[in-house]
Amino acid sequence: MAQQLPGKNNSTTVSRRDFLTVTGAGFAAAGTGVAATSTGINVAGMAKMPDSIHSAPFDTLRGFIHALAAHNLVLHFDRIDQDRYEGTALMYRIVDRFGRFMAPTVMFDEVKINGRWIKGPVVANIARHVDIEALLFGLEPVKNDGPATYAKAREHLDGLLTESGGQYPTIAPIEVKQDQALCKQVIVSGDDIDVTAFPFLQNNPGDSGRFINTASVFTHDPEMGLNIGTYRCELKGPRHIAVGSGEGQSGYTMLMAAKERGEKSAPIALVIGQDPMIWLVSGSRIPERRGKKPIDEFATAGGLRGKPVEVIKCETNDLRVPAHAEMIIEGTIDLSTFEPNGPYGEGSGYIGAIYENAFTMHITRITHRQDPWIVNDFTGVTRPLIEMPGAALTTAGLKRFMPEITDYRYQDSVTFFSIKKTKPGQALEVGKRLAKLIPVFKIVMMVDDDVDLWNPSDLFMAFATRWQAWPASHIFKDLPTMPLEPSAPQRGQTSKIIIDATRQLPEEGGPANYPGYSRAVLEQHSPGIFAAIDEQWGTVLNEALCSSSPTMRNNT
Numbered sequence: 001m002a003q004q005l006p007g008k009n010n011s012t013t014v015s016r017r018d019f020l021t022v023t024g025a026g027f028a029a030a031g032t033g034v035a036a037t038s039t040g041i042n043v044a045g046m047a048k049m050p051d052s053i054h055s056a057p058f059d060t061l062r063g064f065i066h067a068l069a070a071h072n073l074v075l076h077f078d079r080i081d082q083d084r085y086e087g088t089a090l091m092y093r094i095v096d097r098f099g100r101f102m103a104p105t106v107m108f109d110e111v112k113i114n115g116r117w118i119k120g121p122v123v124a125n126i127a128r129h130v131d132i133e134a135l136l137f138g139l140e141p142v143k144n145d146g147p148a149t150y151a152k153a154r155e156h157l158d159g160l161l162t163e164s165g166g167q168y169p170t171i172a173p174i175e176v177k178q179d180q181a182l183c184k185q186v187i188v189s190g191d192d193i194d195v196t197a198f199p200f201l202q203n204n205p206g207d208s209g210r211f212i213n214t215a216s217v218f219t220h221d222p223e224m225g226l227n228i229g230t231y232r233c234e235l236k237g238p239r240h241i242a243v244g245s246g247e248g249q250s251g252y253t254m255l256m257a258a259k260e261r262g263e264k265s266a267p268i269a270l271v272i273g274q275d276p277m278i279w280l281v282s283g284s285r286i287p288e289r290r291g292k293k294p295i296d297e298f299a300t301a302g303g304l305r306g307k308p309v310e311v312i313k314c315e316t317n318d319l320r321v322p323a324h325a326e327m328i329i330e331g332t333i334d335l336s337t338f339e340p341n342g343p344y345g346e347g348s349g350y351i352g353a354i355y356e357n358a359f360t361m362h363i364t365r366i367t368h369r370q371d372p373w374i375v376n377d378f379t380g381v382t383r384p385l386i387e388m389p390g391a392a393l394t395t396a397g398l399k400r401f402m403p404e405i406t407d408y409r410y411q412d413s414v415t416f417f418s419i420k421k422t423k424p425g426q427a428l429e430v431g432k433r434l435a436k437l438i439p440v441f442k443i444v445m446m447v448d449d450d451v452d453l454w455n456p457s458d459l460f461m462a463f464a465t466r467w468q469a470w471p472a473s474h475i476f477k478d479l480p481t482m483p484l485e486p487s488a489p490q491r492g493q494t495s496k497i498i499i500d501a502t503r504q505l506p507e508e509g510g511p512a513n514y515p516g517y518s519r520a521v522l523e524q525h526s527p528g529i530f531a532a533i534d535e536q537w538g539t540v541l542n543e544a545l546c547s548s549s550p551t552m553r554n555n556t
Helices: 061-070 086-098 146-163 250-260 276-282 297-305 388-399 426-437 456-466 518-525 529-546
Strands: 074-081 105-113 116-124 186-188 216-221 225-229 232-237 240-244 265-272 310-313 320-322 327-341 355-368 374-376 405-411 414-419 443-448 473-480 493-500
Touching: 061 074, 061 105, 074 086, 086 105, 086 116, 146 388, 216 250, 216 276, 225 250, 225 276, 225 297, 232 327, 232 355, 240 327, 250 265, 250 327, 265 320, 276 297, 388 405, 414 426, 426 443, 426 473, 426 493, 443 456, 518 529
Parallel strands: 074 105, 116 374, 414 443, 443 493
Antiparallel strands: 105 116, 186 355, 216 225, 216 265, 232 240, 240 355, 265 327, 310 320, 327 355, 405 414, 473 493
């Protein structure tokens, strides 16, 4: 019997184990009455190689999704009616139940768009669950322990940075032959091109239309090298896309440089259904671009994978793209004109303003795998991409200029820094420098180095018990911010606050003798006590966490 997905007025509770059951028990998608299962991935078109390799490094999206299914991290639905925005509402409800960091990937076999059922599958929320912080690098997550999983991934990434002198290693891509490239299984050209025939979604009634929102957008510049970016791309017609790359983004910089050189058009490629490491590099500031030194972001992805990315040349331009992606949309950017893009539901959770000067892309070719898998991002509903690769790189970079920094985390315009504080006023001064340096740092919270930035209870403890509103705060009235900041009274400008939630020294107005943190006192008195507890009762605690009606029992 299928369980109903609980709503606000339904008292039924569904445990994580029940919700992601491997036995096939599921629940009804709101409004559709179709069953959902966690591992029933039965979509046609699976090639034996390389999709049969379901562990890191992942060469294909399909292999990655199968690996997630093996860890009970995929919910599979027969069909959803997106004309009613069921997919979006379903994703909201899943996040309501599991939280943003534990929400599984979803797969829809068929989607209703503009009154027509379109074959998928469409997959979403593909790189958000905390366990993926480890799985992406071939590490086994720590069961039911997000902070420990973060720590495991961080140790691996810090090791890569140390071995490579503060930057991630690089491995150059390898070009394969046409008959080896899965993305060339189907080639569509001329009047047969119709990008609207594929199940790209309109997520929200406040959006201006349907968007490709998970494409890795490939551009090239002779001085900057290859850039892979993620920008909102609005479908304007069968062979027409408005690419919303704005000021400050590398794609925008490259295209405007081409325009300044007098070029009338520029080649571009949108890659959909790419392997997860390309997706990570595409959606993050990895690598950090300083100046105009040429960078090959394929090599960055290869270094993080520990294996070269296999690439293939586009049909209608010289750009190289991932050979085993689900779909490649090739085209040209008309550098003589701009057009609107949006409104669109942004990562802030608000409907973002119109890009008045989006780039106009004319599609010249579409190549794809048989029965391509389409990836959608329910932007603003789910968490951003996995954090640890960017956090490790940023921390290593900042330490070169501010050695007191010990860790960094950015969440929804709130930026956390831990520091080894050695003198009065130090935390506020570091926070002020950072707020002026980085536009997206709107709320900067400084904490001591004994606070785990990846443990929400630690952060709340520091904020609630170590911060004094006066004098441990500083407000800037007007500093640069990102154009899509929803609260900004003037676009691109915002006020900012620095919160010093470190222990206040007597010279800063703090108590002469700051009390000890209870947990630290326990650990000092009984070293290894938590390891002993985990060994004796860890299994019982994990079972209780997964159970809807936990029964505690002795395990002596």
